[in-house]
Amino acid sequence: MIKELLLSYFKIFLGLAIFSIGYTCFMLPYQIMSGGMAGVAALIYYATGFHAGYSYFIINLVLILVALYTLGWRFCLRTIIATVAVSFAIDYIQALMTEVGPNGQEHLIRVVGDQKFMACVIGGMMEGLGLAIVFLAGGSTGGSDIIALTVTKYRNISLGRVLLYVDIFVVSLSYLIFRDIETLVACYMTLFISINMVDYVVNGARQSVQFTIISEKYAEIAQAVSNQVDRGVTILDGEGWYSKEKRHVLLIMAKKQESRLIFQLIRIIDHKAFVTMSNVEGVFGEGFDKIKK
Secondary structure, eight states: OHHHHHHHHHHHHHHHHHHHHHHHHHTGGGTOOOSHHHHHHHHHHHHHOOOHHHHHHHHHHHHHHHHHHHTOHHHHHHHHHHHHHHHHHHHHHHHHHEEEOTTSOEEEOOTTTTOHHHHHHHHHHHHHHHHHHHHHTTOOOSTHHHHHHHHHHHSOOOHHHHHHHHHHHHHHTHHHHHOOHHHHHHHHHHHHHHHHHHHHHHHHHHOEEEEEEEOTTHHHHHHHIIIIIOOOEEEEEEEOTTTOOEEEEEEEEEEGGGHHHHHHHHHHHOTTOEEEEEEESOOBSTTSBOOOO
């Protein structure tokens, strides 16, 4: 239990670190808004000069109260920890990335020079990857993540799509600050990259497969899968159309990462077995995702 908890928090902090670096090193210096409360914090920074880390923390206080009511105290505790960690990380990295120019004014260092498109791609990928890792570990970076996770708790809508609807409004506000179409397009491109990265990583981790197995040693295969993979096995009665032979057919639902082990077990027990494997859109029930409204 303690080991799993520590591993979960390690994943959360890893995701937060990746998110904070992508946001502070590749987004803020190039005036690229990333959506969500991080985007609002960036807008406040460029409009007033107020540190993005402080803004991010203050804005999330209200949303944390919402999370306490809808998502439970455990999630809220992780969100508070994550919000404090992200606020500290952004403020710390921003201080490291700030230098004084020849005119005596402070500005953020541009890591990839004047390559705004490169910053857009790298920043979007890092933010999306960081968010996905945090989501899979059961945490949140706060902001629009809380709204997205609240919606997906009760509706079968992808995280990425909800984030897109919530964040697109914030990104659109960047035009009011910069009055630049190129910057607005870069913001939308970053948002698109980030959202798709979230969906790719999260859905890839949750992807499931369905096995259909026909073998004379069906009982041994079923026992091995049950014991070593810890997956349920359903036995269906079948009959060959041409031979009219009665056969038992195994039906197994498993996570995609478990498919290799299942194939190994089948090969060891009966290398002549007839096997089909197909990807499934979603699996709901015990051992998989919960059925939502």
